[in-house]
Amino acid sequence: MIQFTNVYMHYPGGTDALKNININIEKGAMAFVTGRSGAGKSTLLKLIALIDRHSRGQIIVNGQNLDRVRKNRVAMFRRNIGFTFQDHRLLNDRTVFDNVALPLVIAGHRHNEVKKRVHAALDKVGLLPKQNARPMTLSGGEQQRVGIARAVVHRPALLLADEPTGNLDPALSWEIMCLFEEFNKVGVTVLIASHDLDMIKRMKKRIITLREGHTLSSLTDSKSKT
Amino acid sequence: MIREERYILQKGSTRYGPGYYFESWLLQHLQAFFFSLGQFCRNPLSSLLTASVIGIALALPAGFYVLLENAARITSGWESTVEITAFLKNSVGNDRALEMVKELQQQGNVAEVRFISKEEALEEYRQLSGFSEALDTLQSNPLPSLLLIKPALSKHPDVDVETLLKSMQELPEVDSAQYDQLWIKRLNAIISIVQRAVLILAVFLGMAVMLIIGNTIRMMIFNRRAEIEIAKLFGATDGFIQRPFLYSGFWYGLAGSLIAWLLISISLWLLQGPANQLAGLYSSGFTVSGLGLRNAGIMFLAGIFLGWLGSFISVRRHLRAIEPA
Numbered sequence: 001m002i003q004f005t006n007v008y009m010h011y012p013g014g015t016d017a018l019k020n021i022n023i024n025i026e027k028g029a030m031a032f033v034t035g036r037s038g039a040g041k042s043t044l045l046k047l048i049a050l051i052d053r054h055s056r057g058q059i060i061v062n063g064q065n066l067d068r069v070r071k072n073r074v075a076m077f078r079r080n081i082g083f084t085f086q087d088h089r090l091l092n093d094r095t096v097f098d099n100v101a102l103p104l105v106i107a108g109h110r111h112n113e114v115k116k117r118v119h120a121a122l123d124k125v126g127l128l129p130k131q132n133a134r135p136m137t138l139s140g141g142e143q144q145r146v147g148i149a150r151a152v153v154h155r156p157a158l159l160l161a162d163e164p165t166g167n168l169d170p171a172l173s174w175e176i177m178c179l180f181e182e183f184n185k186v187g188v189t190v191l192i193a194s195h196d197l198d199m200i201k202r203m204k205k206r207i208i209t210l211r212e213g214h215t216l217s218s219l220t221d222s223k224s225k226t
Numbered sequence: 227m228i229r230e231e232r233y234i235l236q237k238g239s240t241r242y243g244p245g246y247y248f249e250s251w252l253l254q255h256l257q258a259f260f261f262s263l264g265q266f267c268r269n270p271l272s273s274l275l276t277a278s279v280i281g282i283a284l285a286l287p288a289g290f291y292v293l294l295e296n297a298a299r300i301t302s303g304w305e306s307t308v309e310i311t312a313f314l315k316n317s318v319g320n321d322r323a324l325e326m327v328k329e330l331q332q333q334g335n336v337a338e339v340r341f342i343s344k345e346e347a348l349e350e351y352r353q354l355s356g357f358s359e360a361l362d363t364l365q366s367n368p369l370p371s372l373l374l375i376k377p378a379l380s381k382h383p384d385v386d387v388e389t390l391l392k393s394m395q396e397l398p399e400v401d402s403a404q405y406d407q408l409w410i411k412r413l414n415a416i417i418s419i420v421q422r423a424v425l426i427l428a429v430f431l432g433m434a435v436m437l438i439i440g441n442t443i444r445m446m447i448f449n450r451r452a453e454i455e456i457a458k459l460f461g462a463t464d465g466f467i468q469r470p471f472l473y474s475g476f477w478y479g480l481a482g483s484l485i486a487w488l489l490i491s492i493s494l495w496l497l498q499g500p501a502n503q504l505a506g507l508y509s510s511g512f513t514v515s516g517l518g519l520r521n522a523g524i525m526f527l528a529g530i531f532l533g534w535l536g537s538f539i540s541v542r543r544h545l546r547a548i549e550p551a
Contacts, residue, residue: 079461108250
């Protein structure tokens, strides 16, 4: 699903954010990217989502070589990806329902289909009763769950999560992680950036550790299962 | 490369037909249409203020245009009263003059010809001047016979009075011919200068409308920055993102035109009374005419187009700068 070959990322005016990264994440896998702040976790996710373009090397996501995805195709490319963020990035002037519906509205789905799918997604994260609430009135954990519902409502092949548990207490964090695992079980490839090493170790999934732009260890799926 | 392209195509074509795409295109337009209307109505005061500025900017040239139309209508009424006076030579007798009347009346560019013989002229002069006794002492009649010729302006507005005047002057029987309402021509020339000035004013104010709307849209774009970033992350095309802003420009243009129309209607209504009074003094049937359906339509189209264009330019400039990070 995600294949990095000798990938470098150099921000103009800065140092190399990523140096010679080689990763291969299989379709349907669930993996964590960890490392200290500034190690390149967010950069890695941004390259996959084409928010930034890598400087050197080759990235293949979902069978597409990212070098060949031209600017006017980026939007279509992103429709196959779901995102969640540490700060949720929900739209506070819209209801929970409207927030979750956004990816479907962008894709131009009919109203009854939007309604059906949004209800299903909210039901999955346990927030169906709050569909008419404003995000500001929800707790941090609930807001993160709304973000997850928004990230999966359009049934993307790949789910990217940047520090999804950053502001949550351990119990809530564990709940959120289990939610990601459930989506992974139905076939979504999940890649989560997190610095909460204790918790992600308990998840018993593959862990990619970054330090100063290098991959320190990249256990393969088979190794993590043993 | 080919494999990747096919991947995208298959994903699209196997699930949905072209009808589905048209339907979702239409759906997204409707959504943007009503969403932008909602945005417009959500801040009624600021929307109304912006629309009022646009309205005034549109009303100024349109209002001047209406005034000029009315002025042109008044003077064209005067122009149809133009008469050419042809003084006949002393040698031309009354019989020949009456023949000339018949000949001239055959011409298409002549509406009416009246013959005033020297005797009639003297009689008229005697009555009007009060010099009747002095005139009695004259041995012979010093006044010439004359023809009063009305050009057929009411039937053919394009009749050239100048040409008619010239042909009169060239007749062998005519001593001299003149037409004394040159000032109307000068007035019309002035009006056409003012018309040109109003056109220039309209261009400037049209640009102002575009700038106002462009700036309003720019503020809207920056207020909704977070939303735009998120939408781009979830695969929104530029078209999708700019659509509600373009419709906002449309709404501003429409509301501005509506306000302009109201301003003009109120102004004309206020002018109606004094204008009627003035017309009454001149015993003329003149009434102030309004914008009219056609011109109002043009003003609304211009307002909407300027709104859309101002928004389009603003969106092009500012939307590209917002990328998710």
